[in-house]
Amino acid sequence: MRAVSLVPLPVVLPLLGAGVALALGRWDRAQRAVSLVVLMATVAIAAVLLVNADADGPLVVWIGGWPEPLGISLVADRLSALMLLVSATVTLAVLVYSLGQGVADGTRNTPVSIYHPTYLVLSAGVANAFLAGDLFNLFVGFEVLLAASYVLMTLTGTSERIRAGTTYVVVSLLSSLLFLVAIALVYAATGTVNLAQLSGRLADLPDGVSLVLQLLLLTVFSIKAAVFPLSAWLPDSYPTAPAPVTAVFAGLLTKVGVYAIIRTQTLLFPDSPLTDLLMWAALLTMIVGILGAVAQSEIKRMLSFTLVSHIGYMVFGVALATAAGLAGAIFYVVHHITIQTTLFLVAGLVERRGGSTSLSRLGGLARASPILGVLFFVPAMNLGGIPPFSGFLGKVGLLQAGVGSGLPLAYVLVAGGVVTSLLTLYAVAKAWNLAFWRAAPAEILEPASAVDAREAVRARGAGGTPRNPASDQPAPSPPVALPAAMVAPTAGLVVAGVALSVVAGPLFAVADRAAADLLERSPYVESVLPRGAP
Amino acid sequence: MTANLTLVLTASALVAAGVYLLLERSLTRVLIGIILISNGVNVAFLVTGGRAGGAPIVGVTEPARMSDPLPQAMVLTAIVITLGLTAFLLAMAYRSWQLTGHDDVQDDVEDAAIRRLAESDAGSSSYDDTDDDASPPEARP
Numbered sequence: 001m002r003a004v005s006l007v008p009l010p011v012v013l014p015l016l017g018a019g020v021a022l023a024l025g026r027w028d029r030a031q032r033a034v035s036l037v038v039l040m041a042t043v044a045i046a047a048v049l050l051v052n053a054d055a056d057g058p059l060v061v062w063i064g065g066w067p068e069p070l071g072i073s074l075v076a077d078r079l080s081a082l083m084l085l086v087s088a089t090v091t092l093a094v095l096v097y098s099l100g101q102g103v104a105d106g107t108r109n110t111p112v113s114i115y116h117p118t119y120l121v122l123s124a125g126v127a128n129a130f131l132a133g134d135l136f137n138l139f140v141g142f143e144v145l146l147a148a149s150y151v152l153m154t155l156t157g158t159s160e161r162i163r164a165g166t167t168y169v170v171v172s173l174l175s176s177l178l179f180l181v182a183i184a185l186v187y188a189a190t191g192t193v194n195l196a197q198l199s200g201r202l203a204d205l206p207d208g209v210s211l212v213l214q215l216l217l218l219t220v221f222s223i224k225a226a227v228f229p230l231s232a233w234l235p236d237s238y239p240t241a242p243a244p245v246t247a248v249f250a251g252l253l254t255k256v257g258v259y260a261i262i263r264t265q266t267l268l269f270p271d272s273p274l275t276d277l278l279m280w281a282a283l284l285t286m287i288v289g290i291l292g293a294v295a296q297s298e299i300k301r302m303l304s305f306t307l308v309s310h311i312g313y314m315v316f317g318v319a320l321a322t323a324a325g326l327a328g329a330i331f332y333v334v335h336h337i338t339i340q341t342t343l344f345l346v347a348g349l350v351e352r353r354g355g356s357t358s359l360s361r362l363g364g365l366a367r368a369s370p371i372l373g374v375l376f377f378v379p380a381m382n383l384g385g386i387p388p389f390s391g392f393l394g395k396v397g398l399l400q401a402g403v404g405s406g407l408p409l410a411y412v413l414v415a416g417g418v419v420t421s422l423l424t425l426y427a428v429a430k431a432w433n434l435a436f437w438r439a440a441p442a443e444i445l446e447p448a449s450a451v452d453a454r455e456a457v458r459a460r461g462a463g464g465t466p467r468n469p470a471s472d473q474p475a476p477s478p479p480v481a482l483p484a485a486m487v488a489p490t491a492g493l494v495v496a497g498v499a500l501s502v503v504a505g506p507l508f509a510v511a512d513r514a515a516a517d518l519l520e521r522s523p524y525v526e527s528v529l530p531r532g533a534p
Numbered sequence: 535m536t537a538n539l540t541l542v543l544t545a546s547a548l549v550a551a552g553v554y555l556l557l558e559r560s561l562t563r564v565l566i567g568i569i570l571i572s573n574g575v576n577v578a579f580l581v582t583g584g585r586a587g588g589a590p591i592v593g594v595t596e597p598a599r600m601s602d603p604l605p606q607a608m609v610l611t612a613i614v615i616t617l618g619l620t621a622f623l624l625a626m627a628y629r630s631w632q633l634t635g636h637d638d639v640q641d642d643v644e645d646a647a648i649r650r651l652a653e654s655d656a657g658s659s660s661y662d663d664t665d666d667d668a669s670p671p672e673a674r675p
Contacts, residue, residue: 147619147622183608
């Protein structure tokens with residue numbers, strides 16, 4: 001069997017699995033087994049695709065065997081396959097975590113019968129977006145993953161989640177409609193939506209028309225990727241979802257937007273007149289995002305702001321439009337998917353152990369649960385860019401690329417990147433000091449006395465207006481000991497994050513080759529349309 | 535390519551009305567706004583197909599007189615997606631009404647808390663007494 005026939009599987013398998021899981025809604029165990037097997041298979045397939053795409057160039061499948069420019073194409077080149085592998089791995093780890101959580105909680109609070117199918121649909125949508133070879137299929141991929149994310153975001157339908165979900169759904173719907181307008185205009189101007197064909201035809205358009213198309217697509221993807229000033233929806237909506245859901249959203253959804261920016265900017269608009277605009281957007285995303293993070297007193301919201309802020313690094317790499325810049329951006333995407341997901345999973349553990357994610361309520365966690373301390377500290381330092389972690393390597397790669405380009409604006413961004421990195425370190429160190437190092441409130445040290453703790457927290461919370469998502473619910477969950485089934489996948493991701501710095505050499509080499517492909521464009525175009533663009 | 539002016543005007547009217555409704559607070563109105571905009575976008579999509587023609591079936595219409603089937607196929611997909619998401623938003627508006635008695639889009643709770651912090655200037659002092667901010671701002675000196 002040739003590897004090329006594996007290309008549709010990362011989309012098809014999770015969709016099939018979602019159907020089977022839905023049919024098995026009454027049987028928890030069977031449902032869990034289906035989700036696990038499907039996602040493990042996806043990881044394996046993604047690994048095979050990456051090895052093949054790296055060795056033999058892009059793998060292309062025309063769905064349904066239609067003649068070449070007519071049908072729908074799925075393309076796995078180095079960038080797609082790498083993103084696919086990382087996203088599938090993270091999805092699998094988060095699934096294992098949520099299984100651990102479900103087992104620990106019993107299935108009272110989580111409507112498992114819809115959680116698993118929706119989760120698999122989300123993973124299919126992400127894979128479809130990475131593999132899409134035309135703009136409309138990219139749109140469909142986005143819609144599939146967004147529709148699944150709406151359901152996951154508002155799971156159990158508490159008033160807090162409905163409130164946050166409203167903003168999220170309306171903003172996402174609006175960006176999707178804008179995407180449709182962009183596709184309509186692209187089709188009207190060029191008569192095709194196939195990316196490989198567009199790369200040739202857009203160059204023949206008048207400058208003004210192509211600028212409008214580029215701006216529209218950039219706006220759409222910037223909303224999805226949460227680039228300032230289109231990022232305000234993210235810190236508002238992400239923190240309220242269940243911990244595993246927030247983790248997978250933070251890791252994947254914005255990165256699909258970043259992927260779309262990378263793909264369209266390099267393939268469709270190679271001589272972009274908008275590099276300066278992108279640089280400013282990157283700078284403001286970094287600075288405004290991290291200032292938001294510094295101001296937060298709640299771990300999940302602080303992490304959401306660092307998520308927004310670090311998107312700026314990737315946009316910076318894309319804006320440079322040099323091989324070094326793109327390679328840095330690709331490496332940073334891989335690093336950031338892993339680390340941000342890990343940190344949100346750890347935040348879920350903190351919420352479980354400490355009964356809250358508010359820094360004013362937590363304390364002494366390092367003594368109460370040393371393993372939790374390690375699990376938070378390592379990825380937090382990684383995010384802050386402490387050597388020898390991958391966060392440091394990724395930032396150095398990007399800053400080098402910035403200096404190498406020699407533009408005055410790039411130097412401003414290099415300075416902004418360093419400041420952002422320091423402020424990130426400040427924000428996570430603050431969280432560490434307050435939640436882990438200072439003297440502990442009584443209830444955290446003794447998880448056994450759960451009832452007392454609940455009373456104590458309720459007494460403290462009384463009299464105040466609701467000020468965080470946890471306190472809006474009847475009572476904050478009492479602190480409990482951590483189940484091993486949740487700690488293990490988190491630890492696995494922490495180790496994976498550290499391993500990223502061990503394999504940084506080969507990974508950067510793959511990123512370099514992927515970036516070279518992107519800039520050259522011909523490997524992609526020629527493998528999609530071997531007989532030339534009609 | 536020739537564009538159909540009636541379709542363009544219809545699309546812009548729909549989108550304009552939709553944007554107006556989108557700026558309302560009530561989720562139901564926002565929902566109607568989104569439906570109007572998406573219909574407007576779908577109509578605009580039809581414009582991109584160029585001149586209207588016969589059914590694009592080989593043997594029924596000459597190829598030169600066919601209308602472009604691709605935008606129609608895309609619009610169909612978009613309509614189906616909008617239908618599903620409209621149903622979801624409607625369910626959310628209903629749930630919001632169930633929980634709160636109205637379906638207004640609410641302010642972010644944490645934003646409000648930070649705004650209170652800034653007003654009382656407690657945000658600048660040490661975080662050791664952040665417990666205080668649970669009490670109403672007017673209670674502080």
